[in-house]
C-alpha cells in the first residue's frame with residue numbers, strides 16, 4: 001500500500017461481482033482511503049463520492065492496459081482481475097475466450113510486474129477462477145491436492161491463467177492470490193452466459209413473479225432433482241472473501257501454489273427449490289417449468305459438488321451459514337427493495 005492511500009485496479013467493472021466488490025472495498029475499514037481505477041470493455045460507472053476513475057478499455061489491447069497503470073492515482077497496490085468471458089460464451093466463441101481469458105490476463109500480469117517493479121512495489125494480483133478447472137473422474141470430495149483437468153474452454157483458460165499467476169508469484173514478480181469460486185447464487189438481472197445460470201434463474205424469476213425453466217427433471221417430483229448436487233456460495237460471502245484475499249500475508253499461502261478453493265456448501269437442485277418454497281410459498285414453485293435437458297444435466301453434473309475447504313478456512317475465508325434459505329430470503333428482500 002502507498003503511504004496514505006490504497007490504489008486498487010479492478011477489471012470487469014461493468015460486470016456483476018466487480019460492481020459488488022467496489023462497494024465492499026469502499027466500506028472495508030482495513031482498506032483505507034481507497035482510490036479506484038475501474039475498467040471494462042463496457043463503460044463502467046464510478047461510485048458516487050469516492051475517488052475513482054472509470055475506463056472503457058478492451059484488455060486484449062496492451063495500450064489500453066498501460067493506461068490503467070499510468071493514471072494520476074499512481075501505480076496500483078492491488079489488481080483485481082475479474083474481467084472475462086463466461087463458460088458458455090468461451091465454449092461458443094473459442095478464440096474470443098482464449099484472447100480474453102488467457103492472453104489479456106497474461107498481459108495484465110506483465111503490466112503489474114513491470115509497473116510494480118518501476119514503482120518499487122510488489123502488486124497483489126487477485127484473480128477469480130472457477131470450479132470449472134475440474135473435470136474428468138473426480139474423488140467424492142475435492143481437496144487442495146486434487147489435480148485439475150478441465151473439460152471446457154473456460155476451465156482450461158482459468159487453469160492456464162492460474163499457472164501463470166503461480167509462476168509470476170514464485171519469481172517474485174507479483175504477489176498472486178487465485179480464488180476458485182463456487183457457483184454464486186442468486187445472481188440478479190438477466191440470465192448470464194453460463195450453464196449454471198438456471199441455478200439463479202429458478203430462484204430469481206419466481207421471486208419476481210415470472211416463470212423460470214429448470215433444465216433438470218421433468219416434474220417437481222423427479223428424483224433427478226435430488227441426484228444433482230452443486231457447490232454454492234452467496235454473492236455477499238464471495239465478495240467478503242475477495243476483500244479478505246487482499247489482507248492475507250503472502251507467507252501464509254502454501255509454498256507451491258497461490259490457488260485457494262473458497263468455502264461453499266453443497267445443495268441439490270431440490271434443496272434450492274425447497275428453499276424457494278419455504279421463503280416465497282408453494283405458489284412460487286408453480287412458476288418453475290421443468291424441461292429436462294440432458295446436455296445441461298451432464299455439464300452441471302460433471303462439476304464437483306463437495307470440497308474439503310479446511311485450508312481456505314485456515315486462511316480466514318468464510319462460508320455461508322444455514323444453506324440456501326437465508327440466501328433466498330436476502331434476495332427476496334433485495335427484490336422487494338428494488339435492488340435486484
Ligand SMILES: NC(=O)c1ccc[n+]([C@@H]2O[C@H](COP(=O)([O-])OP(=O)(O)OC[C@H]3O[C@@H](n4cnc5c(N)ncnc54)[C@H](O)[C@@H]3O)[C@@H](O)[C@H]2O)c1
Pocket residue numbers: 011012013014015016017018039040041042057058059060081082083084085086100104128129130131181182183184185192
Ligand atoms: N458468477 C459466478 O458464479 C462465478 C463463478 C466462478 C468464477 N467467476 C469469475 O468471477 C469473475 C466475475 O464474474 P461475474 O459473474 O461478475 O462476470 P460478468 O460476466 O458479470 O462480468 C465480466 C465482465 O468482464 C468484461 N469483459 C469481457 N471481456 C473484456 C475485455 N476484453 N476487456 C475488458 N473487460 C471485459 C465484461 O464486459 C463483463 O462486464 C469472472 O472472472 C468469472 O469467471 C464467477
